[in-house]
Amino acid sequence: MAGRFFAILLAVSLCLGCGGYPEISPTAYQYAKALYSVANRERSEKLDAVSHQIYESQREGKITEREAEWLRRIIDDARRGEWQTAQQVARQMMDDQVR
Amino acid sequence: MVKFPSHTAESHERVAPRRSNRSLYGFTLVELLVVIAVIGLLVSFILPALGSTRGLAHQIHCASNLKQLGIALRNHETMQGFFPPGYTSQSTVDPPPATRDADTWDAPPGWGWSSYLLAYLDAEHLASAISFDQPIWAAEHRDVVNQTLPYFLCPAAESVNPTFSVLDADANPLSIEGNPVEVGRSHYVASHGQESCWGECGASSTGTVFTDIYTSATTEIAIEGDASRVADGPFYRNSRTRVRDVQDGLSRTIFLGEHASDLSDKTWAGVIPGAYTHPRFSSPENGPDAAATLTLVHAGPSGGELDITGEPIIHSINFPTYHVGQMYSVHAGGGNVCLGDGSVRFVSDDVNLLVWAEWSSMAEGEAGKDLE
Numbered sequence: 001m002a003g004r005f006f007a008i009l010l011a012v013s014l015c016l017g018c019g020g021y022p023e024i025s026p027t028a029y030q031y032a033k034a035l036y037s038v039a040n041r042e043r044s045e046k047l048d049a050v051s052h053q054i055y056e057s058q059r060e061g062k063i064t065e066r067e068a069e070w071l072r073r074i075i076d077d078a079r080r081g082e083w084q085t086a087q088q089v090a091r092q093m094m095d096d097q098v099r
Numbered sequence: 100m101v102k103f104p105s106h107t108a109e110s111h112e113r114v115a116p117r118r119s120n121r122s123l124y125g126f127t128l129v130e131l132l133v134v135i136a137v138i139g140l141l142v143s144f145i146l147p148a149l150g151s152t153r154g155l156a157h158q159i160h161c162a163s164n165l166k167q168l169g170i171a172l173r174n175h176e177t178m179q180g181f182f183p184p185g186y187t188s189q190s191t192v193d194p195p196p197a198t199r200d201a202d203t204w205d206a207p208p209g210w211g212w213s214s215y216l217l218a219y220l221d222a223e224h225l226a227s228a229i230s231f232d233q234p235i236w237a238a239e240h241r242d243v244v245n246q247t248l249p250y251f252l253c254p255a256a257e258s259v260n261p262t263f264s265v266l267d268a269d270a271n272p273l274s275i276e277g278n279p280v281e282v283g284r285s286h287y288v289a290s291h292g293q294e295s296c297w298g299e300c301g302a303s304s305t306g307t308v309f310t311d312i313y314t315s316a317t318t319e320i321a322i323e324g325d326a327s328r329v330a331d332g333p334f335y336r337n338s339r340t341r342v343r344d345v346q347d348g349l350s351r352t353i354f355l356g357e358h359a360s361d362l363s364d365k366t367w368a369g370v371i372p373g374a375y376t377h378p379r380f381s382s383p384e385n386g387p388d389a390a391a392t393l394t395l396v397h398a399g400p401s402g403g404e405l406d407i408t409g410e411p412i413i414h415s416i417n418f419p420t421y422h423v424g425q426m427y428s429v430h431a432g433g434g435n436v437c438l439g440d441g442s443v444r445f446v447s448d449d450v451n452l453l454v455w456a457e458w459s460s461m462a463e464g465e466a467g468k469d470l471e
Contacts, residue, residue: 033384033420037452
């Protein structure tokens with residue numbers, strides 16, 4: 001339990017440098033919400049499609065490269081089977097948008 | 100003549116130097132700092148433990164309140180033959196009441212599910228002071244609806260005023276028939292199910308509902324002011340849910356849950372036409388919602404809405420979009436819900452979203468896995 005907690009903490013800290021996510025675009029927020037749901041339900045079959053969708057959104061300028069990178073890291077966690085880490089990082093991304 | 104033993108003088112000689120040494124002996128600055136550091140370290144260990152103990156006590160208190168409400172629900176059902184209405188509203192009478200809200204069709208009298216439980220909650224004095232066929236905001240109810248009742252308040256929730264002014268769309272105090280409405284606070288809400296039918300839905304002639312949350316299939320239905328055509332949970336506008344309506348089983352259907360005032364104001368009194376619930380903090384997706392969210396919440400998916408990847412949107416307790424129409428608790432790691440059988444469970448923030456949705460509807464044959 002403690003190990004899992006520290007793994008999540010480490011993952012979030014590495015992503016953010018302990019500073020939390022800055023304000024993200026509405027589209028990036030939508031992806032964070034969707035990835036929370038994907039990770040929560042451990043839907044591995046959705047990961048490729050979401051990854052491609054994120055790539056397209058980045059290409060169209062709807063999300064920044066940095067946002068795309070954050071989202072891809074969540075997908076990478078999920079691909080490694082670290083569903084809870086992926087879910088917690090997605091939640092953190094959303095929580096950091098609360099004002 | 101008495102001779103004192105000579106040891107007295109000797110002892111003075113022996114003892115005096117020791118006393119002198121002691122008087123010189125004291126704490127050095129380093130020793131003092133070490134002691135302070137040790138005490139600080141101990142306090143740093145103890146304080147979080149005390150905090151978590153207090154948090155646990157609050158959580159238990161909160162669950163106990165919910166348990167009382169669950170028992171009262173069952174008693175209401177036993178005595179009346181049905182569970183209390185989500186709230187009462189003369190929405191479809193012809194001609195409609197002058198105070199019916201044109202946008203939502205919410206109308207008087209507005210009394211919410213909690214108010215119908217007063218008679219079963221050791222608050223008969225309040226229940227007998229209410230004319231349930233008269234509006235919440237009637238002058239005769241002014242000193243009733245602003246009462247604070249201990250079992251509607253969770254100690255973990257933010258300590259704000261036990262009463263609040265009902266607000267309009269612009270977050271100004273709502274005026275209805277020339278009067279503002281001050282109501283007693285509640286930290287507990289009832290489940291409308293997966294779907295929601297408030298706001299524009301309440302006045303719509305048609306709407307979209309999910310028919311299969313696993314495939315995202317939807318269908319168009321006629322509503323015409325009848326929320327029962329949309330709602331798939333036990334509490335909605337003018338609901339009269341009976342035990343036999345809860346086909347998924349009372350022990351597998353969420354009836355009540357928490358909504359801490361840290362997120363938005365809820366009341367035991369009911370729904371005032373034209374009112375809005377406003378979030379106390381903002382997320383990119385939350386905002387004011389219609390009057391029914393003063394007493395009701397829903398779980399999603401609803402209205403055929405899908406997320407950016409085409410999946411149904413489900414918001415379990417503490418889901419990080421923080422809608423005013425969802426369950427919300429400030430307990431560490433989750434919150435309490437009350438099932439139809441009156442039992443109370445602590446559900447994790449990370450509860451499986453699909454399971455949460457399955458346990459929120461009451462007759463769709465979905466509740467498979469356990470709610471954790």
